[in-house]
Amino acid sequence: MTTSTAERGLPSVGSVCRTRAGVELKEFFRQRESVVFTLFFPVILLLVFGAVLDYDLGSGVSFTQYFMAGVIAAGILGASLQNMAIGIATERSDGTLKSLAGTPMPKSAYFVGKVVQVLAVTVLIIAILLGIGAGFYGVQLPSGADWLTFIWVAALGSAACTLLGIAVSSLARNGRSASATVTPVALVLQFISGVFFLFSQVPNWLQTVAALFPLKWMAQGLRSVFLPDALAAEEPAGSWELGRVALVLGIWCVVGLVLCVRTFRWQDRVDR
């Protein structure tokens, strides 16, 4: 099929990447828990918060418009960091990774497959959230150059969180312990990063803590997309700080990559 005619020619890296992408998409979308947890959780949040907290922030902007940025940031976090940390920890503890490491699959193809999975899930979540927001809650979609900001914030945030998720997977003993560690941390970050509440209402010291992690910066970058520029004055710095958003997310990409390279294991720790 994709085998070259050269003697003992190995399948090309590209063809194995396509195979891995197909495997990863099937693994994700056929697993009820991951679909419900990663895909529907943000959607349910949007439905509930949109219905309950339908108040005006002043200057004619609804809370749902504000929440849109936060719930998309939380959706990206779930599709990348939580999904990778739990998924890869599970594959490591049940022997999937070890088996793959014993085949001639190029190791890079495994990660390409994961990136395709994250990308597909992220795009799907964003599309569903935008559709529901615009269709049922009167959320105004971004226009013009805001789309560009939307795309780079989502892409950079997603990259940083994917790398971090892969790194975190190596710390966990198995999928369950990864879930038990990462899920509460993600929830706390959502509370203090301006997802559920206005970030300006979060106490200063918690704002400082949140500013150490990528979620706050993703949410802030996305607020610049969904909110009128007049509301930038409500931000801690009095502006959207897009340069700093790019910088912090970029730093997390580098940190995540270094951690991945240094900690990734294809099998459980050898105890004996």
Next chain:
Amino acid sequence: MTRSSTVPAAGTHPSSAPLDPDAAISVRGLVKRYGDRNAVDGLDLDIRRGEIFALLGPNGAGKTTTVEVLEGYRERDAGEVRVLGVDPARGGRRWKAELGIVLQSGAGDSQLTCLELLRAQAAYYPEPRDPAEVLELVGLTEKAGARGRTLSGGQRRRLDVALGIVGRPRLLFLDEPTTGFDPEARRQFWSLIRSLRDLGTTMLLTTHYLDEAEELADRVGVIAHGRLVEVAVPSELGGRGQAPAVVHWTEDGVRRTAETATPTAFVAELAARFPGEVPDLAVARPTLEDVYLRMIGEPS
């Protein structure tokens, strides 16, 4: 490292012999430490191309560690190893394409169907077998559309074997492949292994089942305390072929037992003493299990 060019005298440690370049697997003086314990402690091994070699040994004797060094999963602390002519510590994709590995732990959970899993696995190899034919070979054709995680224990193990052979390996590692099989499934598995041998596949099998080793293996090696204690064809292991036979019979209402190196002559003599059948006559040689238990009980 400590290779000597002189011909080793009988009885010297075989580590002084050079690696066998024609062997599928050749190991000299393999050492693997965990902490201050030597899990593998100077192991030598040669496995010929085309043979089925069974590695026997109790848990903790160093079986899985040895096999995982050969498969490239673990780094060794000392010794020389060649698997299909390549040092596993430096084995690349081309080398891995020649191997099939069935791990003790299996291949993990999956949402993919058996056929999808085999197709994906086949896509990593240069000359894979047809996934549908492989399913047929392991007897999982009717489970082609079933997801990996819905299979029973024995079916999963057969799927593991299918995944191990779909890449058309020249060398197949089978780490306790039939654990959890019922007797019929084991017999089916054995005939599968024989048909793979007929196709020229070299196999390294580790097992706890002595009947399995006796049934399948051309040679067996017994590993104890991190060393290979003996290598022999199953019928000769531990001097089994030359071991005295034990004859049982009943005479004057008493159960009698005698050890003899010439059971045929002994039985002929007995037959002459009795007018008809010798009551309760039985002639036995030590079983592989008798020999094995004696060997692992006494570290050499």
